[in-house]
Amino acid sequence: MRKQVQAKIKRLELRSSSGLWLLALFTLLSMAAFRDFAILPSLSEEVHAFLGKGPNPYMINWALVVYAFSALIMVLTQMAGNKKPASGLPHFAYLGGFYGFYHLTYSLEENFWAVFVVGLTILGLQSYHIWNYYHEQIQEQKEILAELDKLVD
């Protein structure tokens, strides 16, 4: 029983740091985006032709506003209800998508900081919620562990 609780604490500790890993991953992606994805090979004319003309940067800006507002409300609602935090991977994918769209429409340089700040805010809040939620669960398990220790003594 004691070992089970200890194993659960370890699992929870791993989960509580998942938000920070995601933040680190986003920072790496942002570093690549800051250099306009120079580390990646540029797309050939055929691929550009296949993808077609990208959306207007104005439209992407508005989509980013709508996404940022909805994502913040969602994360804050999760926090307010103390619900189990969702994985931050969809947010990472959305933010990567925005970098991609800006890159394809040649407007990444102008809009890099907007996406970066939105990403840091959303993923920062998400990882804070993940850390907080699992930290509380770890505390509960530690209390159980302490009770078990008392019973053993």
Next chain:
Amino acid sequence: MFDNLIARAIVPVTIAVTGFVIFGCLLLYSFIKSDMTAEAVRHVDDLVVTVYKSTHYAMMEDDRDSLRNILANVDTLDGVERVRIYDPQGTPKFSDFEQEPVGKTFAPEVDRWSTSLMKDGHPERESTQYKVDHDNGFIAVTMPILNEPQCSTAACHFHADSKPVLGFLSIGLSSANLEKTLALLRSRMIAFSVMVLFLTVGGVTALLRVNLFLPILRLTYNVEQAATGTAEADLPESDHKLGKLNRDFRTLVRQRDQAWQDLKALEPAGRESDDRPDESRTGGAPAGHQSVAETGSGQDQEA
């Protein structure tokens, strides 16, 4: 640090408000910048059309002196650093050569960009092109001089009917005023964001502190006092912000005091001095007999 109740409540608010305000300002600045740039380009475009229409008659009449004079006059306009008319091969024919700008100038940048558009086979060769360079501080326009029916039939000089473009008019204007306005806008937005951040985070913190944290701190202090044996009557007065929670806590302490008094009344007088059950549990303080003066008021404690 994050175990603290205040930190837990304020950190998410701070992250969300700070992030969204900065993001909003960045995006707003980007929108305003592109709107202002579009307006500046429209203004430059009007100037180019005016120059084109002014030179049209001189070109039709092959009046080179008038053409040179018009370009020289346009060149004296504030902010204009380059006015040139090129032939179809991209060689300058009429230009502000005589008043070649001195010092730091963007004219070579404008020339480089303009001539790159004039190359044979360039897809945009037959349409007006614009370039806004915020780094070098200029707005440039290159307009093709298209072959009109009057040109190919003019008696003074002949252009083949098959040549769609007879030359190019290129103008480069300084965007210093635009950059100055954008810089002013940027600094104002930064000041505004900092103010909004301070007011929002400070306001939320103050409201939470007054309406939630301080009442909780007072209740926590009262619970500590009650746990060490202070009677309900001796506990500091609470505000009523926590409502039922505070009332129920005081009722519990009152019931405990009553139970002790009843227990005391039941005990034989001789055993009272050496058999006090509550002392061992409350760390030795006599139950219900500790005054506020001994324990402090609790107003200045933090969570």
